[in-house]
Amino acid sequence: MALVAIARRRMLLDDDVIVSLADHTWKILDLSASDVSDFGLAKVAEICTSLGAVDISRCDKITTSGVSELVEHCLSLETLRCGEGPRSDHTARRCLDIFKPKLNDVEGDSWEELNTEEIANGAQSLRWLVWPKIDKNSLEGFSSECPRIIVNPNPSPFGFRGTQVPREALPDIQLDDSIVKDLDPKTWAVRGFTLKAMPPSLSSHTELSVAEKFRLAFVERDTRLAPKRAKNARQHQRRAEREWVMTDTTAKAVALASRASRSVHSWN
Structure with missing residues (x-):
């Protein structure tokens, strides 16, 4: 039960x-x-x-x-x-x-x-x-x-x-x-949100208020974690690019050529 x-x-x-x-x-x-x-x-x-x-x-x-x-x-x-x-x-x-x-x-x-x-x-x-x-x-x-x-x-x-x-x-x-x-x-607790006890006088509105609290809690948490997710995504992308460069000969050549090109432009 x-x-x-x-x-x-x-x-x-x-x-x-x-x-x-x-x-x-x-x-x-x-x-x-x-x-x-x-x-x-x-x-x-x-x-x-x-x-x-x-x-x-x-x-x-x-x-x-x-x-x-x-x-x-x-x-x-x-x-x-x-x-x-x-x-x-x-x-x-x-x-x-x-x-x-x-x-x-x-x-x-x-x-x-x-x-x-x-x-x-x-x-x-x-x-x-x-x-x-x-x-x-x-x-x-x-x-x-x-x-x-x-x-x-x-x-x-x-x-x-x-x-x-x-x-x-x-x-x-x-x-x-x-x-x-x-x-x-x-x-x-649902998605890091714990429902607070409602006063008896509001018990008749529990249906809407509970659902709305859960929805708002999810939206608030999702908004709060959005920057962290974006940062993790960028880090994951850079890590994947590095791994690709280290394992692929053609990618290494392209990366070295790009660096050399940037170096030439900087001297000019």
Whole structure:
């Protein structure tokens, strides 16, 4: 899990990485802002069936197909973090049909009163949905269609509706922070740049600011090293010319003639 957390921070997390590292003992999974797609999420869901909290926010390659696989295989999933980007928000909106229960011709005014076996599908264990920029219509849809799912819970000392909000459902934390808390941040330094911690108040803008910081860090380093690269290139060229002159008889003659010509011109 530490390797996954580091790969995510270094922007190297994709299907190949996550599938190769997946372990059946995992309880949480943070894929936020990664290149993991539906394929990778589905494969991990098949392996890590005990996942209780998953973060797929800012994952542009994950659609409702991947979320459906996650819900199908991970029957202990209680917390899902999503949205925070145009494509991710679109996926989250379409997930309402996946999360709400599918009833098999049962009678009753409320599915909340039904037994579990009467519900054919739906995210039965899902309790907390963290979607910071949820739109009004989606919020109303979840409230009416999925009353068991609490959207963007606000922590309080008295709990939420009599239930203590788990750490994984708090919007101002990264799901895998606890995994890397004892690791040196230099471990995930990218091109000599170490990401500084962002204040909680700016957490909603992490997507753009992190990407921009990495880009600016690369540009700054590239600009700073440009003169050194040019100097090395000139030295390499001169060294290559010397080696060529020393190994080629014709080149030696040309070099000596050039020197003699310059000497004659200097005396004139």
